[in-house]
Amino acid sequence: MESQSLNALDPWPQTVQWRPVSPKMITVELVERAIWTVILLAITGTLWLIFSSAWVLVAGGALIVGTVGGTYFSIQAIRSYGYAERERDLLVRHGRLIRRLSIVPYGRMQFVDVTAGPLERAFGLATVRLHTAAAASDATIPGLEPDEATRLRDRLAALGEDRGEGL
């Protein structure tokens, strides 16, 4: 066991090739947040026109501060996303504040999902999600280019089949 200080997001340096998710994911996140902020500000504005109470202004201010902070953290979180295909398992890491790293052996996969929400589709992105028999398994990779998503899905499906049933 090495006692040197380990980088929490990069264990096993040199042996693992981490792939980042598409930077377009940040744009998707910004657009989504912008839409929500506009809707919530519109509601606050309407309330202010009806009640003209100072509390509504406070709520509006809190909303803007929350949005700025939330946006900063979610951009950090997207940048921290990474995945790596090893010989027998898939690694997925994400999170800046709370860091998470999952390892799912290919043999344990039950099925693979590829989904794309309306915004993701508009920017040509997709999310790949691995399911195992355990509900707690957490292996979701958002922000993949369609080609990469299809390649990953097919590869995972093929590897899972090779290795038989999961349970």
Place this chain on the structure above:
Amino acid sequence: MNKFHPLSPVLKGFRLLVLAVIAISWRGLEQLQLEGWLATVAGLLVVLLAYSFIAWRFSGYEIVGRELRIHEGVLSRRVRTVPLERLQAIEVIQPFQARVFGLAELKLDVAGAEKSEAPLSFVPLERARELRAQLLMLSGGAQEVLDEHEEELFRVKNNDVVVSQFLTPPVMFTPLAVLYVIGQVVFNQDFGFFAIASMLSALFATLVAPVLRMLNFWHFRLARTADGKLRIRHGQLTARSQTVPVHRVQALTVTWPLLWRMKGWLRISLAVAGQGAGTPEGGGQKAETDRLLPVATLDTARAIVPHVLPSVDLAALPMTPVPRSARWLAPLRVRVLAAGLTERVFAAVDGFATRTLTLVPYERIQSVRITQGPWQRRLGLASVHADVAGGTPVTASHRSLPEAYQWIDELARRSDEARASRG
């Protein structure tokens, strides 16, 4: 298609009626007067019986190849198909009202299902046993006739069950509640009959849980069938007989409740995939059916556990404690927290008052994870989680970061190898 027993609708109706009466409760009695209340109950009874009779006409079951098909429904008829290769465990249950007529129901635990399937109810007890043997044979893919011979492993003393249930917080605090009710009756003149009745009901409700548990764990017997399956039998009013193939056990939890420590007692529960938390009919007290041992000493547990997890000795697990820096995050638990990778299982201890030891065999680990919160990062700590089907993940909290990374890599490798070598 095989029909259920003709008494099934009556017995099922009885169960629903009890729930309905509980739902109406004291307040209802107060508002409706006795005649109105009786009329309501009788009306409900007629409606329920009529409904369950129609349901019975169209329901039944059949075995086709390696599938069990269950026909049900009144307005929209359904055929549920249970793939038998995914069958995890079968339980033969005799609820009190069915026991009177010598009937039983079969509860099936299926992997991947959110909760237990609705039971097959009711069939004669003999038929239930045959059906269980037949379904288990088909699920294992075996062709040979199952040997029903079994060897008894352990019998829990009813006395211990009673004492262990008295040593629980609800029972220990009951005397205080009784004093409160007496005090109200003596000093509070406005206290009406219905208020007292409601309080007595509440008091009764707190005592119901331990009493139901006592009845549920009454005559607890553990046996091993000739082909290596566990057979767990228990229950006074409702007699249960559960057959669990050992290789379907996903994880095992040993719990030492605070009040049991003076007796040196523990309990062990099993996580079996598909044995969900939900009750099929909704409402009512759920009986705990996941116990391997409801109350036992460490010596007994050491003798029994190897039948489920071969060559695991509870008293000699190579566990390592957490670094001292974990005291900032878990001041009380820092001396308790420990975990280790043993030859066959991943084990973790946690809990200050109620101590738990969770064991998961490597071939049952579905995925492994590390999480590291902001405080853990400052202290160079991280938590290791091993996910299992049909149970909560096994968590080793606050390990040192290099160790945590070494462990998840090792756990993923062992999980994969154990699964591959099993074929």
